[in-house]
Amino acid sequence: MSTTTTQQVKRGTTLFALVFSSLMITACATAPDSPEGASEARNMLTTLQNDPNLADRARVEIREAEAAVRVAEEPLPKDKAALGEHRVYMADQKVAIAEARAATRYAEAQREQLGEQRDAARLDARTREVGRARDEASKARSDAEAARTSKEEGAAAASRQAAEYQSQIDALQAEVTDRGLVLTLGDVLFSTGSAELQGGAYRTLDKLVTFLNEYPERRVQIEGHTDNVGSVEYNQELSRERAESVSHYLAEQEIASQRLSTSGIGMGQPVASNDSASGRQQNRRVEIIIENPSRR
Amino acid sequence: MYQSINRRFGGRLRGYLGLALAVILVSACATAPVAPTAALVEARDAIASAEQAGARQHAGAELDEAQQKLVAAEEAVSNERMAEAERLAREAAVVAELASARTESAKAAEINREMGRSADALDEEMKRTGDRP
Numbered sequence: 558m559s560t561t562t563t564q565q566v567k568r569g570t571t572l573f574a575l576v577f578s579s580l581m582i583t584a585c586a587t588a589p590d591s592p593e594g595a596s597e598a599r600n601m602l603t604t605l606q607n608d609p610n611l612a613d614r615a616r617v618e619i620r621e622a623e624a625a626v627r628v629a630e631e632p633l634p635k636d637k638a639a640l641g642e643h644r645v646y647m648a649d650q651k652v653a654i655a656e657a658r659a660a661t662r663y664a665e666a667q668r669e670q671l672g673e674q675r676d677a678a679r680l681d682a683r684t685r686e687v688g689r690a691r692d693e694a695s696k697a698r699s700d701a702e703a704a705r706t707s708k709e710e711g712a713a714a715a716s717r718q719a720a721e722y723q724s725q726i727d728a729l730q731a732e733v734t735d736r737g738l739v740l741t742l743g744d745v746l747f748s749t750g751s752a753e754l755q756g757g758a759y760r761t762l763d764k765l766v767t768f769l770n771e772y773p774e775r776r777v778q779i780e781g782h783t784d785n786v787g788s789v790e791y792n793q794e795l796s797r798e799r800a801e802s803v804s805h806y807l808a809e810q811e812i813a814s815q816r817l818s819t820s821g822i823g824m825g826q827p828v829a830s831n832d833s834a835s836g837r838q839q840n841r842r843v844e845i846i847i848e849n850p851s852r853r
Numbered sequence: 854m855y856q857s858i859n860r861r862f863g864g865r866l867r868g869y870l871g872l873a874l875a876v877i878l879v880s881a882c883a884t885a886p887v888a889p890t891a892a893l894v895e896a897r898d899a900i901a902s903a904e905q906a907g908a909r910q911h912a913g914a915e916l917d918e919a920q921q922k923l924v925a926a927e928e929a930v931s932n933e934r935m936a937e938a939e940r941l942a943r944e945a946a947v948v949a950e951l952a953s954a955r956t957e958s959a960k961a962a963e964i965n966r967e968m969g970r971s972a973d974a975l976d977e978e979m980k981r982t983g984d985r986p
C-alpha cells in the first residue's frame with residue numbers, strides 16, 4: 558500500500574515536470590515578437606550608419622533614431638499591436654529625419670568645397686588674366702621695341718645701302734641722270750677707227766661688272782656715239798660695233814645677255830661741239846646707261 | 854495608555870493608506886480622459902514651422918500626412934480615445950519634423966545644383982577666355 562502511494566507520487570511528479578516543461582517550451586515559442594516593421598526600421602538605420610558621407614553628419618539625430626528603433630524592437634504582446642505600429646512609425650520617421658539632416662549637412666559641406674573650388678577657379682582665372690595682360694603688355698613693349706629696332710635697322714641698312722650705292726657709283730665715275738646711271742667710255746679706250754677695246758677700258762668695265770653683279774635687277778643699255786668725221790653709215794656702223802663690243806665683253810663676264818641691249822647712235826647725239834678736236838674726242842664715246850630699277 | 858497610542862497610530866496609518874488609495878484612484882481616473890494637450894501643441898507647432906520652412910513645396914507628402922495625423926488625433930480626443938490621440942499627435946509631430954528636415958535638404962541640394970551650374974558656366978567662360986590668343 559505504501560509502496561503504491563510512493564509510486565503514484567513519483568508518477569505525479571513526472572507528469573507535473575512534463576507538463577511544466579512543455580508549458581515552458583510553449584511559453585518560449587509564443588513569446589511576444591518585435592512588432593512588424595521594426596526590422597525594416599533597423600535596416601534603414603544600419604544603412605544610414607554605414608554611409609560614410611552621412612553617418613558622422615547627424616550624430617544626435619542618429620542616436621535618437623537608434624533609441625526609437627530600439628523601442629520599436631521591444632517585443633509586445635499581440636493585443637498591443639497598435640502601440641507596436643506606433644513605435645515602428647516613430648522609428649521610421651526618426652531614421653528618415655536623421656537621414657535628411659545628414660544629407661543637408663553633407664550638401665552644405667559639399668557646397669563649401671564647391672565654393673572653394675569656385676574661388677580657386679576664379680583666382681586661377683584672374684591670375685591667368687593678369688598673366689595674359691602682363692604677357693600682352695610685355696609683348697606689345699617688345700613688339701614696339703622690335704619695330705623701333707627694325708625701323709632703325711632698316712633705316713641704317715637703307716642708309717648703308719645708299720652709301721654703298723653711292724660709293725659704287727663713285728667708283729664707276731658714273732653720272733646720275735633721269736635715265737639712270739650713265740657711264741661713259743671715252744674714245745681713248747678704243748683703238749682708232751676700230752671697235753676693239755683698249756686695256757684701260759677693261760678696268761672700267763670690270764668695275765661695271767662688279768656693280769651689275771651687286772644689282773642684278775638692273776638692265777643696261779649700251780649706246781655707241783661718234784663725231785661727225787666720216788659718213789653717217791660708217792659712223793653708225795662703228796658706233797654699233799663699239800657698243801656691241803662692250804656688250805660682248807660684259808656677256809663674257811657672265812652678265813646675262815637679256816640685261817644688255819646695244820644700239821649704234823652714230824653722230825646724232827653729240828655732247829660737245831665737233832668743231833674742236835677735244836669736242837670731237839668727247840663725242841666719240843660709248844655710253845653705258847644703267848637703268849634705274851623699275852618702281853613697283 | 855500604550856494601547857491607546859498603538860490604536861491612535863494604527864488609525865493614522867489607516868488614514869494615510871486611505872488617502873494614498875484615493876489619490877491613486879483619482880489620478881487613474883484623471884489620466885484616462887485628459888487630452889494629450891502637450892503632444893497636440895507640439896504637433897501643431899511642428900506643422901506650422903514646417904509650413905513656414907516651405908514644406909508645402911519641398912515635402913508636400915510629409916506635410917499632408919502630418920496634417921492628417923493631427924486631424925485624426927483631434928478626432929480621437931473628441932471621442933475620448935486619449936491614448937490613441939497622444940500617439941497620433943506624436944506621429945503628426947514627428948512627420949512634420951521630417952517634412953522640415955526634407956525641406957531643408959531639398960533646398961540645400963538645390964543650392965548646390967545652382968552653384969554647380971554657375972561653376973560650370975565659369976569654367977566654360979574661363980576655357981573660352983583661355984582659348985583666346
